Structure formats: structure tokens, C-alpha cells
Amino acid sequence: xxxxxxxxxxxxxxxxxxxxxxxxxxxxxxxxxxxxxxxxxxxxxxxxxxxxxxxxxxxxxxxxxxxxxxxxxxxxxxxxxxxxxxxxxxxxxxxxxxxxxxxxxxxxxxxxxxxxxxxxxxxxxxxxxxxxxxxxxxxxxxxxxxxxxxxxxxxxxxxxxxxxxxxxxxxxxxxxxxxxxxxxxxxxxxxxxxxxxxxxxxxxxxxxxxxxxxxxxxxxxxxxxxxxxxxxxxxxxxxxxxxxxxxxxxxxxxxxxxxxxxxxxxxxxxxxxxxxxxxxxxxxxxxxxxxxxxxxxxxxxxxxxxxxxxxxxxxxxxxxxxxxxxxxxxxxxxxxxxxxxxxxxxxxxxxxxxxxxxxxxxxxxxxxxxxxxxxxxxxxxxxxxxxxxxxxxxxxxxxxxxxxxxxxxxxxxxxxxxxxxxxxxxxxxxxxxxxxxxxxxxxxxxxxxxxxxxxxxxxxxxxxxxxxxxxxxxxxxxxxxxxxxxxxxxxxxxxxxxxxxxxxxxxxxxxxxxxxxxxxxxxxxxxxxxxxxxxxxxxxxxxxxxxxxxxxxxxxxxxxxxxxxxxxxxxxxxxxxxxxxxxxxxxxxxxxxxxxxxxxxxxxx
Amino acid sequence: xxxxxxxxxxxxxxxxxxxxxxxxxxxxxxxxxxxxxxxxxxxxxxxxxxxxxxxxxxxxxxxxxxxxxxxxxxxxxxxxxxxxxxxxxxxxxxxxxxxxxxxxxxxxxxxxxxxxxxxxxxxxxxxxxxxxxxxxxxxxxxxxxxxxxxxxxxxxxxxxxxxxxxxxxxxxxxxxxxxxxxxxxxxxxxxxxxxxxxxxxxxxxxxxxxxxxxxxxxxxxxxxxxxxxxxxxxxxxxxxxxxxxxxxxxxxxxxxx
Numbered sequence: 001x002x003x004x005x006x007x008x009x010x011x012x013x014x015x016x017x018x019x020x021x022x023x024x025x026x027x028x029x030x031x032x033x034x035x036x037x038x039x040x041x042x043x044x045x046x047x048x049x050x051x052x053x054x055x056x057x058x059x060x061x062x063x064x065x066x067x068x069x070x071x072x073x074x075x076x077x078x079x080x081x082x083x084x085x086x087x088x089x090x091x092x093x094x095x096x097x098x099x100x101x102x103x104x105x106x107x108x109x110x111x112x113x114x115x116x117x118x119x120x121x122x123x124x125x126x127x128x129x130x131x132x133x134x135x136x137x138x139x140x141x142x143x144x145x146x147x148x149x150x151x152x153x154x155x156x157x158x159x160x161x162x163x164x165x166x167x168x169x170x171x172x173x174x175x176x177x178x179x180x181x182x183x184x185x186x187x188x189x190x191x192x193x194x195x196x197x198x199x200x201x202x203x204x205x206x207x208x209x210x211x212x213x214x215x216x217x218x219x220x221x222x223x224x225x226x227x228x229x230x231x232x233x234x235x236x237x238x239x240x241x242x243x244x245x246x247x248x249x250x251x252x253x254x255x256x257x258x259x260x261x262x263x264x265x266x267x268x269x270x271x272x273x274x275x276x277x278x279x280x281x282x283x284x285x286x287x288x289x290x291x292x293x294x295x296x297x298x299x300x301x302x303x304x305x306x307x308x309x310x311x312x313x314x315x316x317x318x319x320x321x322x323x324x325x326x327x328x329x330x331x332x333x334x335x336x337x338x339x340x341x342x343x344x345x346x347x348x349x350x351x352x353x354x355x356x357x358x359x360x361x362x363x364x365x366x367x368x369x370x371x372x373x374x375x376x377x378x379x380x381x382x383x384x385x386x387x388x389x390x391x392x393x394x395x396x397x398x399x400x401x402x403x404x405x406x407x408x409x410x411x412x413x414x415x416x417x418x419x420x421x422x423x424x425x426x427x428x429x430x431x432x433x434x435x436x437x438x439x440x441x442x443x444x445x446x447x448x449x450x451x452x453x454x455x456x457x458x459x460x461x462x463x464x465x466x467x468x469x470x471x472x473x474x475x476x477x478x479x480x481x482x483x484x485x486x487x488x489x490x491x492x493x494x495x496x497x498x499x500x501x502x503x504x505x506x507x508x509x510x511x512x513x514x515x516x517x518x519x520x521x522x523x524x525x526x527x528x529x530x531x532x533x534x535x536x537x538x539x540x541x542x543x544x545x546x547x548x549x550x551x552x553x554x555x556x557x558x559x560x561x562x563x564x565x566x567x568x569x570x571x572x573x574x575x576x577x578x579x580x581x582x583x584x585x586x587x588x589x590x591x592x593x594x595x596x597x598x599x600x601x602x603x604x605x
Numbered sequence: 606x607x608x609x610x611x612x613x614x615x616x617x618x619x620x621x622x623x624x625x626x627x628x629x630x631x632x633x634x635x636x637x638x639x640x641x642x643x644x645x646x647x648x649x650x651x652x653x654x655x656x657x658x659x660x661x662x663x664x665x666x667x668x669x670x671x672x673x674x675x676x677x678x679x680x681x682x683x684x685x686x687x688x689x690x691x692x693x694x695x696x697x698x699x700x701x702x703x704x705x706x707x708x709x710x711x712x713x714x715x716x717x718x719x720x721x722x723x724x725x726x727x728x729x730x731x732x733x734x735x736x737x738x739x740x741x742x743x744x745x746x747x748x749x750x751x752x753x754x755x756x757x758x759x760x761x762x763x764x765x766x767x768x769x770x771x772x773x774x775x776x777x778x779x780x781x782x783x784x785x786x787x788x789x790x791x792x793x794x795x796x797x798x799x800x801x802x803x804x805x806x807x808x809x810x811x812x813x814x815x816x817x818x819x820x821x822x823x824x825x826x827x828x829x830x831x832x833x834x835x836x837x838x839x840x841x842x843x844x845x846x847x848x849x850x851x852x853x854x855x856x857x858x859x860x861x862x
Contacts, residue, residue, distance in 0.1 A: 078635040078653040083815065106815060122633035127653065131815065149806065150659045150813040154640040159659030159813040163806060175638065184645065185638040219806065219825055256642060282834045286693070290701065293830055362823065 042374035048399045050431065053452030055404065057087065057481060060454070066434060066447025066493060067486045070118040070473065074482040078125040079107055087454075087480045090461070093134040093197075093411065094477045095142075096470045096510040100180060102142060103477060106131035108155075109144065111180060117473035117485050124181045128155035130169065136200040136511040138210050141255055142175040142183065147194030147218045155185060164225045170194030172212055172248060174255050187256045189248050192229035192241035194218040199300045199309075199513040201325045211325040212248040212258075213309075215297040216241075234275035242295040243267050243275045247326050261326050266311065266318065267294050270330075279315030284337035289360070289376055291315040292341050298359070299344040303351055305517040308387070310345035310354045317342050317356045317382070319389060334382065334389050338375040344411055348421040349518050353440045354382045354389065355423060357409035364461055368407035368430045370400035377408040379425075381440040392440035397430045404453035404460075405429030411466040415474075415488070416505040416518045417498045419530045419590050422446070424474050428463030429453055432476050432486070436493070446493035449476070449486055470510050472503040497528035522600020524556050530594040539587025540594075544572060548594065555601055562602035569595035569602075659813035661720065668805040668821070669713045670726040672798070675763045676706040676713075679794060682767070682787065685776055689783045694838055702791070705827060712820060765797015781846045788839040795828045795835070 053061035058074065074080075080088045089107035096102070099115035100123065108128040112120040128144075130151030136143045146169055150159035153169045160168040171191040175183045193216030201211040220231035220241045230237045244265050250258040269277030281293030297313040300320075307323040319332040336358075343359035360377035361367045367377035378396035382389040401407045405428070412425030421438045431450030437443040454460040462480030476484040488499045504525065505518055520526045531548050534540035540548075551565055572595040579586030635653045638645035648656075683699035683706075690696060717724050762768070767775065767790055778786050802825050806812050812821055 076633065076635075077650055078648070081654075081658070083658075089815070124633055125635040125653075127635065127637045127648065127656065129658075131819075148815065148818055150815070150818065154643075155638045155645070157637075158657040159810070161810040161813075163809060163811075174641075181634060182636055182645070183638060185641050185643075187641050217826070218822060219802070280833065280837065281830050282837065283697070286697075290834075292826075293833055 044370075044399050050399045050401075050448065050450040053450065055453045055456035056451075057454055060452040062449070062451050063431075064449045066489055066491050067432075067449050067474065068489045069449065070485040070487055071120065072482065072484045073112075073120060073122075076110060076122055076125045078127060079105060079110065081107070083107075084461070084480065087460075087462070089129075090131070090479045091465060091477045091482070092132045092479075093466050093512070094468060094475055095135045095137045095512075096468075096475075096507070097137040097142075097177065098508055101470070101475060101483075102135045102137060103483060104133040104135040104144060106133055106148070107157075109133060109135055109142075111177075111183075112483070114470075114473070114475075114485070117471075117475075117487070120483075120485065124183065126175075126183050127157065128173070128185065129157055130173070132196060134195075134197045136198060136212075136514065137177070137509055138200055138202070138511075139252055140176060140178045141186075141250070141252070142177050143198060143200060143212060144173045144175070145195035145198050145214075146170055146173060147196050147216065149218075153188055164222055166225075168225065170216075170218065170221060170226075172198060172214060172258075174250070174258060176255070187258050189258055189260065190226050191216050191246050191260070192220050192226060193296070194221075196296075197299045197513070199302055200511050201302050201309075201322060202304045202514065203325050204304060206325075208252055210250050210252065211261075212250060213297075213300050213302075213328075214246040214248060215299055216246065217296050217298065238275070240275070245297055245300070245328075247328075249326060264328055266297075266320060266328055266330050267313070267316075268330075278313070278318075278333060279335050281315060284335070288337040289340050289358075291335060291337075291339055298342065299513060301345040301347065301513045301515060303347050303515050303517070306347075306351045308347075308351065310347060310356070312342040312345045312356055314342055315339075317345065317354070317380075317389065319354075319384070319387060321387075332388050334391070336380050336391065338373070338378070338394070339380065340376070343409070344513075346412060346414065346423060346512075347515050348437070349414060349416070350421075352384050353392070353421065353437065354384060355379045355395075355412075355437065356382065357411075357425075359410065360408050361406075363408060363410065363428060364406050366401060366403050366405055366407055366459060368397050368401040368405070368427065369403065374398075379409050379443070381437055381443055383440055393443055395435055395437065395443035397427045397433050398445050399448075399450075401430045402453055404455060404458065406459060406461055406463060410464065411468075411512060413468040413510075413512045414515070414518070415469045415502055416520070417494070417502045417529065418520045418526050419533045419593055420498070424467045424469055426464030426467040426476065428465075428479075430463065432464055432467045432474070432484075434474075434488075447488070447491075449484070451481075454480055466512065468510070468512050469502070471506050495529070495532045497525045497532055500525035501529045520597075522597045522603075524552050524601065527594055527597040527601065528552055530590045530597065534587050534590050534594070537587060539590055540572075541575070541586075544568070544575065548572075548598070551598070560601060560604075565598045565602035569598040572598075659810070661814045661817060662808065662810040664805060664808035664811035665814060665817050666717065666720075666722050667726060668801060668811070669717050669817070670722075670724065671763045671801060672824070673710055673713050673724065675766060675794075675798060675801070676710050678766055678772075679703075679706045679791070680710075681772065682775065682791060682794070685783075686787070689776075689779045690787070691780065692784050692842065695784050695787060698835070698838070702831070709820075709824065716816060716820070763797060764800040765794045767794065781842060784842050785839060785846065788835045788842070792832055792835050792839070795832045798824060798828045799832075 049063035075088045083089050092104040101112045101114045103110045108126045110125050111123045114120045130146030131148045134145040151169045169188050172189045174187040176186045195214045196217040197215045199213040221229045223229050230239050232240050244263045246260050247262045249261040267278045278294035283290040292314045294315040297311045300311045302309040309320040309322045311318040317334045320328040321331050322328045339358040340360040343357045346355045374396045375394045378394045381392050383392045407428050407430035410426040412423050415422040424434045434447035435445045454462045464476045466477045474486040490496045572591045575586050576588040576591035579588045635648040683703045686699040
């Protein structure tokens with residue numbers, strides 16, 4: 001994210017008054033009308049318990065639905081510095097390695113043992129500043145993003161005084177976590193614009209190395225500090241460090257040999273070769289959003305199994321072919337008149353849809369007020385067909401937030417419920433929202449957790465940076481308050497079977513920007529998930545449904561009737577075929593998934 | 606001083622986490638790793654609390670103090686649009702500039718105020734606090750549009766800022782002439798902000814403090830983008846003017862007169 005501790009108009013007026021700026025009558029009369037935005041006509045539930053929550057840092061009002069809060073953990077002492085009135089340096093992104101959760105921060109990172117998500121234990125606090133401090137893990141290596149000019153190679157906290165200095169680090173740090181309670185810095189890689197975020201890239205055929213895509217958004221450093229760094233437009237400076245990403249190759253056995261292997265011009269026009277080939281910056285006509293010039297990516301999400309990456313790149317969403325990880329090739333791009341700043345991307349599991357987020361206001365502004373359009377600062381969901389993207393719909397937090405809450409779409413991850421596309425997402429002080437986008441044109445919320453603002457009057461920077469699912473729980477990285485761990489709760493939108501099936505998916509590593517393909521085992525909860533979903537939507541006939549239910553109940557008690565299951569599977573597939581061919585009743589996709597799962601159970605799981 | 610009071614409230618709130626929350630961190634260590642390839646060290650709670658952090662410098666303060674009147678002038682310039690320009694794009698541009706500059710002025714004032722620094726650099730060694738700015742504001746108000754500029758006038762001109770004569774000249778124009786002059790001046794004005802950023806980051810120890818660094822980075826990104834946008838708009842308007850008027854006084858490439 002781009003942090004701008006912006007203030008609400010009231011505070012603005014107060015501050016301006018101190019300046020005797022707005023205090024002058026003349027100036028007050030000249031106050032410009034608000035920026036033109038479309039008429040907002042969105043609806044929300046006036047009884048939504050998220051409306052009117054009490055403010056407070058650790059005693060704010062809370063509202064929850066479809067989830068349960070397991071534990072809240074304030075920042076450890078080593079991170080409770082004087083910064084931000086004692087709330088300490090901002091928490092940023094999170095990653096997971098086995099039973100450990102790594103919480104990034106502008107001040108370093110923290111490692112928690114989350115083998116019991118309801119009782120995490122802090123393993124170690126690591127002080128090594130350099131915002132944003134986004135984290136990724138692979139094997140025993142941890143990678144962090146560094147883009148502050150005060151960051152030092154040696155993890156010192158005192159800053160770097162000379163404008164040009166070899167002590168400064170802007171780029172990537174690599175740590176060795178072999179001894180998890182004593183992380184060692186093994187390597188730094190410098191880049192011209194630092195690293196705002198980064199993406200760990202694996203290749204199915206390469207187990208001896210990984211790649212890091214570096215999204216740098218800072219000022220270009222002087223060439224005296226880092227050789228070869230040139231700012232400027234492509235016309236003036238064809239070697240400009242703008243309009244590119246950097247690719248670092250990391251040999252896993254020798255991480256100290258990590259180096260930049262390419263700086264692909266992924267925004268270039270393939271025909272003219274012009275480096276600045278995408279969105280030039282500016283609005284899209286009257287009443288449209290002003291999108292930033294595409295000279296950087298904010299974040300890139302990869303699907304190594306598909307050889308694809310979705311880049312959220314300032315003024316565009318782009319699709320990259322990453323079958324050669326060091327040389328990504330752009331294969332599609334979209335712009336959107338409602339998007340200010342393309343921020344991050346999440347694929348659905350089938351790779352047939354992508355959720356892009358728009359960080360309108362940079363994350364430091366209240367952008368979820370009733371007066372803010374519900375398509376601005378929202379998610380845009382695209383269908384992907386033949387590796388081309390097509391807009392299907394939008395999703396935004398469906399309840400207004402106050403002027404005191406910085407709020408806009410931010411980082412999230414899939415919740416692996418079989419048969420559905422469900423995502424949990426952070427909205428800063430808008431809280432956490434869980435939504436279903438199985439139909440990308442009709443995304444809707446199925447759960448939430450929200451607190452009142454940090455402060456009743458002033459808009460202080462806070463809220464959730466990231467909210468990710470990992471091995472059965474949801475982890476929310478709260479920038480100011482610490483970490484919250486939540487669980488899914490059974491309700492009208494989620495059955496027990498679906499939650500159990502999601503919980504059965506275990507991953508040893510999880511980086512939200514390195515999305516793995518989830519494959520569900522053939523188990524009773526997975527089969528029952530498909531069944532429940534079809535019963536909700538009328539996608540299965542009552543007779544077939546009760547037959548399936550009966551067989552699954554038997555299987556649960558240990559008596560698998562294999563023949564009956566295979567026979568039912570045949571029948572379901574036949575229904576699926578006729579549903580497809582004649583557009584008849586039935587949910588062809590889920591009927592097939594259920595049939596496959598039944599066969600799997602029949603075959604012994 | 607409302608903000609200061611709020612700050613105290615927040616600190617009190619931060620000291621009282623809910624009793625039933627919190628990880629067991631009794632066993633946890635605090636580590637500060639070393640340079641790449643070298644060993645780090647374990648920190649005691651006292652050492653961790655006493656770690657040095659970059660303080661803001663005089664250059665940081667001067668940057669913030671200088672950027673306030675700089676931004677202020679952008680507000681004045683935008684206030685000239687109404688009644689002089691018929692171009693909808695210029696109107697929108699002015700609105701957007703006004704909003705972002707107001708937000709940033711508030712942020713800069715808060716940054717200075719919380720650090721007990723004066724809001725404006727004192728010209729002849731005398732500090733100019735808010736009270737001083739309020740006084741003496743009325744004796745210069747012959748032109749509504751220029752009222753805000755009073756402050757800017759007290760301040761040594763920052764890079765890219767318009768002289769009083771240039772402001773008068775801009776105010777005397779209308780139509781496409783105004784639009785083009787507005788864009789040229791605003792581009793120069795914004796480029797001045799980038800020069801101020803260069804100066805900031807070229808000053809030893811400057812731009813290190815987290816909040817200031819974030820702000821400076823945002824100003825950099827926003828102003829660069831707006832310059833590009835205005836250059837494009839200027840080309841379009843100049844091309845239109847060239848069609849309407851064989852001698853518009855500017856090349857179709859929008860080169861300054």
C-alpha cells in the first residue's frame with residue numbers, strides 16, 4: 001500500500017485554521033466543490049451492526065458475523081515504540097511457513113508459532129527496519145521488501161545520513177530461518193526504486209532456485225549510489241529505471257549468490273517497442289476516476305502451476321506468461337474507469353477469474369463512506385477466457401464506514417471451500433470481509449469482522465493490511481492494534497461440511513502472492529460441500545441428493561458402499577451431461593465434482 | 606491545539622490492551638540481525654526500547670515549511686479558474702489539485718506542529734507561528750483571490766513559484782489563453798516541487814523519518830503524474846487553439862512562450 005496519513009475535512013479545517021488559511025473568509029468562499037464523482041446510489045442494510053461502533057484502540061466496539069474471533073494479540077514490546085503515539089511501527093504483510101506466521105512491519109518482523117491458532121506464541125521479534133517490510137517465505141528463506149531511504153544494510157535503526165551511501169539498502173533482504181528463533185541476514189539485493197512489494201516465483205520444473213519479482217515504487221536512486229540507476233521518461237532516458245520490474249534469481253543452496261537477472265519492460269507496446277506502452281495517466285472522461293500512469297507494478301500475483309501472473313500495475317491490470325520466470329511476457333491488459341491505482345490481484349482456484357483491488361486514496365484515506373461510489377476503491381472481478389480478461393463485476397465492502405476510518409480494498413486470499421470461490425479480504429479500518437465470487441458478476445458478502453475507528457475524532461492510520469486464510473484460520477494483520485486470529489462459523493452461508501473441507505487443506509508454505517493450486521482430497525466433507533451447494537441452488541434433484549446423503553453418512557461411519565457410489569456417480573455424470581446439452585436443470589460443474597469425489601471415496605479415498 | 610490533546614488520549618488508550626488477549630511472549634527473544642553474512646545480536650528489553658532512530662533534520666523542517674506556501678500558491682492559482690476558463694478539463698484539474706493540496710497542507714502543518722516547529726520559516730530570524738499569520742492578514746485583502754497569497758508573499762519564493770507579477774498576468778487572462786498559461790505555470794510550479802524533493806533528499810540526514818519519507822514519496826508520485834497529465838492537456842488545448850487562431854502565441858507542442 002501507499003500510506004498517506006490523510007486527514008478528514010474537519011481535521012483539515014482545524015489545521016488550516018491554525019494556519020489562518022481557511023480562517024480567512026475569502027479563502028473559505030473559494031473552497032472548491034468536491035471532486036466530481038458519480039452519483040452514489042448504493043444500498044446497505046441500515047441495521048448493519050458495523051454502523052456506529054464505538055471508537056478506541058483496544059476497547060473499540062466490535063461487530064462480527066459468519067466468523068468467530070479466536071484471539072487478539074497486541075504488538076510485542078520490542079515493536080511498541082514511541083512511533084504513532086505509542087501504537088508503534090505499522091504492521092504490514094504476513095506469510096506462513098509450516099506452523100509459523102511471519103508478521104512483517106516497518107520496524108522488522110515477528111515470528112509466531114501458530115500450531116494452535118487460538119493460542120499463538122511469539123517465537124522471536126526481529127528488529128531490522130525498512131518499510132514496508134512485506135514478507136515471503138520459501139524453504140528456510142525469508143524475503144522482505146525495503147523501500148525507505150533510512151534502511152540500512154546492517155539492520156541498524158539509526159538511519160543513513162549521507163544522501164549517497166553504501167550503507168543504505170533499498171531492495172530485498174534475504175534471511176535464513178534455519179534456526180527460527182535466531183534469523184540471520186544472508187544477503188541483500190539493491191534495486192533502483194527499492195522494493196515496495198515483491199513476489200516469490202517458483203517454477204514447476206525448477207526445485208533448486210526461485211525468482212523474486214520486485215515491484216519498486218520509490219524515487220529512482222542516484223547513479224552514484226547504485227550504478228546504472230537513471231530516472232526520466234523513456235524518450236529522454238531509454239535506460240530509465242521506471243517502466244519495469246526487476247527479477248532476482250535466488251539459488252536456494254547459495255542464497256548469497258542471489259542477483260538481478262533481468263529488468264523486463266512489461267509495459268512496452270509490442271508493436272512499436274515503446275517502453276511506456278500502457279495507461280498514460282489521467283481520467284477516462286467525465287465522471288471517471290483518475291488512474292495513475294503505468295510506470296510500475298504495485299503487486300504481482302503468480303500462479304506457477306498455470307504459468308501465469310496477474311500484475312496490478314498502477315494504471316492497468318495485466319496478465320503475464322511466466323513460463324520462463326526470468327522473462328515474463330505480457331499477454332493481456334485491462335484498464336478501468338473506476339480504478340485509481342491497481343493494487344493487488346487474486347486468482348480463483350480454477351484460474352478462470354481474477355479479483356483486482358483498487359487502492360483509491362493510497363490506504364490512508366476514508367474511501368468507504370456512504371458518499372463514496374461502490375465501484376471506486378473496490379475490487380473489480382474479471383473473467384479469464386483463453387488468457388484474456390473481461391470485466392464481470394465489482395465488490396466493495398457493503399457497509400459505509402466513518403470519516404475517521406481509512407478504508408479501501410486491500411490484501412486478501414482465497415478460503416479453500418470446494419465448489420465455491422470465496423475470499424477473505426482486509427479493508428483497513430473497514431475491517432475484514434469474506435465474500436463469495438463464484439459468480440464473478442454477483443459477488444456478495446458472507447461474513448465480516450469490524451471494529452470502530454481508532455479515534456472518535458481524528459483519522460488515525462490503522463486497520464487491516466492483510467487478512468489471509470492459512471490451515472484452518474484467518475489471520476488479520478492490524479497495522480496499529482496487532483494481530484487478530486479468526487475462524488469460520490457455521491451459518492446460512494457456510495455449512496459445517498464446507499468449513500471442514502476448507503480446514504482439511506493444509507499447506508506448508510503460504511505467500512498470498514504465490515498462489516498454489518488447491519486440490520481437495522476425496523473425503524466426505526468435500527463431497528458433502530458440493531451436495532450442500534447444489535441443494536441450496538437447486539442444482540441436484542431431491543432423489544439423487546438423498547441417495548448421496550445416505551451413502552455419505554454410511555461412509556462416515558466407516559462402511560463405504562463402493563458399488564453404490566460408483567453407480568450414483570455414473571448417474572450424476574449423466575445428469576450433468578444432459579444439463580449441459582439441453583440446458584436442463586442441474587449444476588453440471590458441481591455434479592461432476594461430486595461424481596469424481598464419490599468415485600474417489602469408493603476407491604478408498 | 607486540539608490535535609495535541611487527542612494525541613494524549615490515544616497514548617492512554619494504547620496502554621490498555623484487553624485483558625483476555627495477547628500471545629504468550631514470555632519465552633520470546635528480540636534479535637537484531639547483522640550485516641549480510643554476519644551474526645546478529647540478542648537485545649534485552651531495555652536495549653530494544655533504547656534503539657536509536659532517525660530524527661528529523663533542519664532540512665526536513667525547511668522542506669515542510671517551504672512546501673506549505675508552495676502548495677498554497679497552487680490553491681490560489683486554482684481559485685482563478687472559475688470565471689476565466691470555460692474548459693471543463695481545466696475545471697476538473699483545478700478541483701483535484703485544490704483538494705490534494707489542501708489535504709497535504711493539513712498534513713504538513715500537523716507534522717510541524719506535533720514537533721513544535723513553526724509553520725513557516727522565519728524570514729528575518731523571527732518565528733512565524735499561526736497567530737502571527739492571522740494578524741496582519743487583513744491589511745492586504747484588496748483582492749479576494751490573493752488573500753491566501755499573503756502568506757506566500759512573506760516567504761522566500763520556492764522553486765517554480767509564480768512572482769506576484771506572474772500571478773497578476775495569469776489573473777488578467779481568460780479563455781484558452783488562460784488555460785494554456787495556467788497549465789504552463791502549474792507545470793513549472795509542480796516541477797519546482799520536484800526540485801524541492803531533490804534538495805531534500807540531497808541533504809544529509811534528510812528524508813529519514815518514516816512519516817516524512819512517506820509524505821515526500823507521495824508528493825513525488827502525485828506531482829510527477831500531474832505534470833504528465835497537464836503536459837498532455839496543454840498539447841490538446843494548444844492544438845485546438847492553433848486551429849482556431851493562426852497565431853495563438855504558442856507552438857502546438859505547448860512549448861512555453
